[in-house]
Amino acid sequence: MNVPEEILLRTKDLEWVDKSLEGLSHKMLWRDEETGASIALVRFQQGAGIPSRHEHASNQFMYCLRGRYTYVPTGLTLTEGSFYWNPKGSAHGPTHADEESVLLEIYDGPHYPVQPSWYTNPDDAR
Template identity: 30%
Template sequence: MRPRVVDLRVDELDWEPLGPPGLYSRLLSRDEETGARTALQRMVPADGYTAPDTAHYHHTYEELLGVSGRFSFDGRNWVEAGAYLFHPPRTVHGFASTVPEESTFLSRVGRQLDFNFVPEPAQDDLYLAEGSLPPRAPVALEKDAALDGFAPSRFLGADVEARVLSVDPETGEGSAFVRLPAGWQSMTAALPHYLEIFAISGAIGVDGGAAAPGRAYFFYPAQDRINTLEAAEPTLAYVNFGGPVGL
């Protein structure tokens, strides 16, 4: 099980090299048993990074949120700040990957990541290498589409605006952008499933403490106590949840 993480100051973490030249990571949380993890990753062409030149798939889901820069898996659709991708297990992608500039993205995977290369893909758009389409289907949203469509909602018992990005209709597991208005305060003590929050901008205070601006990360395992969280200013959060949260 992943450990509880509260108010991790993401920008204060060191960038750790991942192996390939020019690829770095800031690990935010990890399940030591399964390998499931969330990490901020950075690709730097000036340091020698080159994108994979062969399409591939993984046997776990892969979920990406663009944070800075720009890159593409197919040479047509660009992952920039705010863009969102969800690849269910066995989704073939990376048909014409390109990273023209330094870029960062938030990466989530459901277990240790494996690479299965497809030298001759059946098509040049997302498709499953094998099996039937899962309930939580592939999603590819460029930034304008991902950041459009916010609607009034409630999150952790208080009013917000939310934009659901992807959700499993059977389990309720999914992801969303949530806009927390200044003064928003959580009123939910615990959830029966995990909750993950990545504050992209703004400032979130914890249990009445002063809110520090900048990117912050939270992970609450199922049934774990959720701190009293408060938005000191308008805050945009990327939220991942293991079951229904009312959005």
């Protein structure tokens, strides 16, 4: 059995990569190309957010490192130290960053059943 070596990323040394949705960038920390699972830091600039209701093809977990990030229809707001779980297939959104927000986002499989219309680059939906 071939076991990989330990890996350490210094997230402060990674560049933020802009996504095709204005105001959203990420630092990809890990991705399983076979399953679509991933772990990333995502940053929403103040006023940015996901523009419409949607669902995911896997479980989505988010931990708010800083900021204020709101799910508009329910008023549910992530603030520093909040943990959020959106189960596979559960529709949610739209969202809005009330201030710049940085979230640790984890998916246990592929992100979306189909590419959302707000992404013009298919890589942004994975």
